[in-house]
Amino acid sequence: MNNNVKSVREPLFHISKRGDVSLKRQILTRVIAVAAGLILGSIVCTIAYGSSPFDFLYYLVEGNFKPFDNFWEMIKKTALLLMIGLALIPAFKMKYWNLGGNGQILMGGLITIICMINLGDTVPDGVVWMIMLLAAMLVGAIWAVIPALFKAFFKTNETLFTLMMNYIAVGLVAYAIKKIGGKESTGTIGVVQSGQLPELGHSVVLILIFAIIITLFITFYIKSSKHGYEVSLVGDSENTARYGGINVKKTIIRTLILSGAICGIVGFLLAGSINHTIVTEETMANSGFTAFTAIIVVWIAHNNPLATIGVSFGVIFINNGMMRVQSSLSITEKTVPDMIIGIMYLIIIACEFFITFRIKFNKKKNETIKTVEEVK
Amino acid sequence: MKKLLTLLVAAIMAVACCFGLVGCGGGNEEAEGVDIPPVESAEAKQFDDVQIKSDFKIGVICLHDTSSTYDKNFIDSVRAAAAALGLSDSQVVIATDIPEGADCTTKANELANSGCKAIFADSFGHEDFMIASAQANSGVQYYHATGYKAASAGLDNYHNAFASIYEGRYLAGVAAGMKLKEMNANGEIKSYNKDDNGNVKIGYVGAFTYAEVVSGLTSWYLGVKSQFSKVVMEVQFTGSWYDEVGERTAANTLISHGCALISQHADSMGAPSACEIAGIPNVSYNGSTINECPDTFIISSKIDWTYYFKWIIASVGHVDGVEVDAIPTDFAGSLKNGMVALTSLNPDVMAAGTRAKILELRQQIMDGNLKVFDCSKFTVGGVALTTEDSHVVTENGVTYYAESVGQSAPSFAYVIDGITFLNTEY
Numbered sequence: 001m002n003n004n005v006k007s008v009r010e011p012l013f014h015i016s017k018r019g020d021v022s023l024k025r026q027i028l029t030r031v032i033a034v035a036a037g038l039i040l041g042s043i044v045c046t047i048a049y050g051s052s053p054f055d056f057l058y059y060l061v062e063g064n065f066k067p068f069d070n071f072w073e074m075i076k077k078t079a080l081l082l083m084i085g086l087a088l089i090p091a092f093k094m095k096y097w098n099l100g101g102n103g104q105i106l107m108g109g110l111i112t113i114i115c116m117i118n119l120g121d122t123v124p125d126g127v128v129w130m131i132m133l134l135a136a137m138l139v140g141a142i143w144a145v146i147p148a149l150f151k152a153f154f155k156t157n158e159t160l161f162t163l164m165m166n167y168i169a170v171g172l173v174a175y176a177i178k179k180i181g182g183k184e185s186t187g188t189i190g191v192v193q194s195g196q197l198p199e200l201g202h203s204v205v206l207i208l209i210f211a212i213i214i215t216l217f218i219t220f221y222i223k224s225s226k227h228g229y230e231v232s233l234v235g236d237s238e239n240t241a242r243y244g245g246i247n248v249k250k251t252i253i254r255t256l257i258l259s260g261a262i263c264g265i266v267g268f269l270l271a272g273s274i275n276h277t278i279v280t281e282e283t284m285a286n287s288g289f290t291a292f293t294a295i296i297v298v299w300i301a302h303n304n305p306l307a308t309i310g311v312s313f314g315v316i317f318i319n320n321g322m323m324r325v326q327s328s329l330s331i332t333e334k335t336v337p338d339m340i341i342g343i344m345y346l347i348i349i350a351c352e353f354f355i356t357f358r359i360k361f362n363k364k365k366n367e368t369i370k371t372v373e374e375v376k
Numbered sequence: 377m378k379k380l381l382t383l384l385v386a387a388i389m390a391v392a393c394c395f396g397l398v399g400c401g402g403g404n405e406e407a408e409g410v411d412i413p414p415v416e417s418a419e420a421k422q423f424d425d426v427q428i429k430s431d432f433k434i435g436v437i438c439l440h441d442t443s444s445t446y447d448k449n450f451i452d453s454v455r456a457a458a459a460a461l462g463l464s465d466s467q468v469v470i471a472t473d474i475p476e477g478a479d480c481t482t483k484a485n486e487l488a489n490s491g492c493k494a495i496f497a498d499s500f501g502h503e504d505f506m507i508a509s510a511q512a513n514s515g516v517q518y519y520h521a522t523g524y525k526a527a528s529a530g531l532d533n534y535h536n537a538f539a540s541i542y543e544g545r546y547l548a549g550v551a552a553g554m555k556l557k558e559m560n561a562n563g564e565i566k567s568y569n570k571d572d573n574g575n576v577k578i579g580y581v582g583a584f585t586y587a588e589v590v591s592g593l594t595s596w597y598l599g600v601k602s603q604f605s606k607v608v609m610e611v612q613f614t615g616s617w618y619d620e621v622g623e624r625t626a627a628n629t630l631i632s633h634g635c636a637l638i639s640q641h642a643d644s645m646g647a648p649s650a651c652e653i654a655g656i657p658n659v660s661y662n663g664s665t666i667n668e669c670p671d672t673f674i675i676s677s678k679i680d681w682t683y684y685f686k687w688i689i690a691s692v693g694h695v696d697g698v699e700v701d702a703i704p705t706d707f708a709g710s711l712k713n714g715m716v717a718l719t720s721l722n723p724d725v726m727a728a729g730t731r732a733k734i735l736e737l738r739q740q741i742m743d744g745n746l747k748v749f750d751c752s753k754f755t756v757g758g759v760a761l762t763t764e765d766s767h768v769v770t771e772n773g774v775t776y777y778a779e780s781v782g783q784s785a786p787s788f789a790y791v792i793d794g795i796t797f798l799n800t801e802y
């Protein structure tokens with residue numbers, strides 16, 4: 001008898017989904033999480049480097065605003081990360097895990113550079129720019145649609161497939177660099193002077209224009225278009241979608257063409273407007289700024305295009321700030337800085353968990369056993 | 377009770393983590409080695425007494441962080457120079473993980489705008505982006521290691537620097553050659569270590585088929601050959617300056633081909649650690665790996681940038697009324713000013729008498745009596761190089777390839793007889 005009672009003993013706690021959480025409470029929880037992340041980050045920094053806890057917070061903010069060019073840099077990177085996030089949203093809404101953003105960006109950048117080199121001086125600038133944009137969108141879309149075709153027709157696992165496509169892209173870029181650079185090449189091709197995109201007063205302007213257009217488009221696409229509705233239906237249940245008369249294969253392929261094309265645009269901007277060169281190392285930009293980061297961003301933003309803006313900003317803010325923390329405290333090894341960034345992400349992601357779920361500790365466990373024993 | 381216990385365990389773990397972190401911060405102890413004394417010359421010391429302005433700042437842009445031996449070498453050098461000239465920590469701003477793209481320009485501009493009067497970048501691919509920043513900030517001096525465009529850029533605030541590292545490579549090769557000789561005498565060279573003609577095989581992991589790498593591997597091979605003539609070398613390229621897995625794989629390929637000794641020109645610990653696991657003697661580059669590879673590390677050649685950094689700090693940051701020589705647009709350091717340096721030898725691995733031999737040959741190179749690329753010591757396609765190549769000169773009856781003269785970056789790109797490139801697509 002006693003044994004039986006013990007075997008049904010309840011666990012320490014159980015998890016249940018919360019009902020509707022008020023917006024106020026959601027915001028408050030997130031603010032607390034961000035604050036907790038910052039405080040924990042400064043504690044780790046203080047322990048590891050013996051700096052004052054306020055140094056960390058001060059440099060984190062200073063790095064984004066001083067000198068003032070850093071502010072524009074922050075806006076520029078936020079816009080780029082945002083665009084990558086927006087590219088992923090339709091696919092993620094469909095529960096198609098597109099991990100190939102880096103490859104799609106890299107291929108878009110590569111074709112842009114090839115256009116710049118080959119057409120830059122022979123065709124009028126305006127025409128080159130259009131060709132660059134369309135080519136980057138096309139190539140990005142092709143890179144995304146290959147795994148999508150396999151998923152649609154053969155049910156291939158897209159996570160591995162898209163991931164592998166990244167490595168193929170890196171290999172192709174390395175090959176192209178060798179071809180362009182010739183025998184003297186050392187993994188760099190230098191700045192391509194021809195066919196550079198216009199500055200429009202400040203290098204941030206063009207990036208912002210594209211970011212705004214894409215944000216508006218994706219917001220509309222997801223929330224108000226028939227396509228967006230079909231995407232969510234396929235994401236919820238393929239069978240239901242099929243029963244409702246939706247062509248699931250077509251939806252997968254169409255959505256990934258869109259996703260890849262936007263990644264292609266990011267590659268177009270990186271190669272044509274920002275770097276004017278291409279290297280194999282991911283998206284050529286500082287840490288915290290790749291399609292993998294964008295996955296975290298979209299996850300935290302719950303696939304909401306507008307929330308993605310805020311989260312992108314937060315991520316770039318932390319990364320840019322950490323660079324200043326590093327150089328100000330003479331940190332030349334990024335193990336601990338990476339850990340601090342990781343801790344901050346983790347706390348923010350964990351807070352999303354607590355917003356969605358409730359943890360209930362099971363009380364009175366001992367008393368139950370007692371009563372049973374008393375009965376005996 | 378259980379909850380309390382859980383809390384206690386959690387608390388202990390948290391505290392342990394904190395101590396663990398602090399533990400990581402401490403430096404690891406240096407293993408003992410046989411020192412190669414630095415060159416004693418007036419040149420190396422001339423900047424030590426220059427007084428520097430208290431508000432002078434130098435900015436250093438690095439491709440990776442200190443986990444790369446390449447970048448660590450620069451960071452250690454600038455810190456040593458700053459310490460020698462009495463600069464505080466806040467006068468040296470080091471920016472790590474700066475990619476070879478527009479971020480480099482942005483970072484250089486940021487450093488210039490925040491008061492750095494001298495800015496240095498360490499990677500080849502930074503060059504175009506440094507030039508862009510140099511054009512925008514004419515009041516700031518720019519210095520770039522390994523580049524070649526300063527002469528043609530036409531800017532008076534942009535400089536290239538390198539070092540005649542082939543001299544150091546040659547001396548490191550001498551240490552390797554003596555080791556081979558000893559291994560051969562002890563019967564440690566087996567039949568699978570030899571090719572069909574009875575030559576002992578050695579291996580080299582290179583980054584790219586680029587002149588800097590080819591010059592380095594050729595001078596190293598010539599150093600080995602000067603001590604042990606029956607030797608051939610296989611070279612495997614990785615197509616990357618920093619690729620831990622690729623370099624380890626390349627080293628293992630060479631080991632599987634029977635190479636008895638290996639060196640490398642790439643920046644990760646991939647090749648040295650593969651050698652340590654396989655028990656193959658290794659000559660390193662950029663810095664000593666004696667702590668990580670105590671049983672196989674022999675010696676490492678490196679460019680010690682301290683002298684150049686001292687010069688930058690002195691020439692840009694000196695207080696008013698002091699004369700410091702201007703830094704040339706193209707500068708190549710050498711054994712004489714201590715920029716080409718050798719680390720300590722590993723007494724457990726090196727052959728007897730290596731130190732004395734290196735010191736003797738080092739003196740000969742400095743005196744000009746020994747030319748590394750002496751054309752009578754090697755052939756290309758069966759014939760010796762002649763003065764048809766404009767780099768080849770004849771001096772005092774010795775015809776040699778004048779490396780790193782005129783342009784600071786290495787230019788020797790011949791594949792000489794005895795060296796086989798296993799892959800050339802990079």
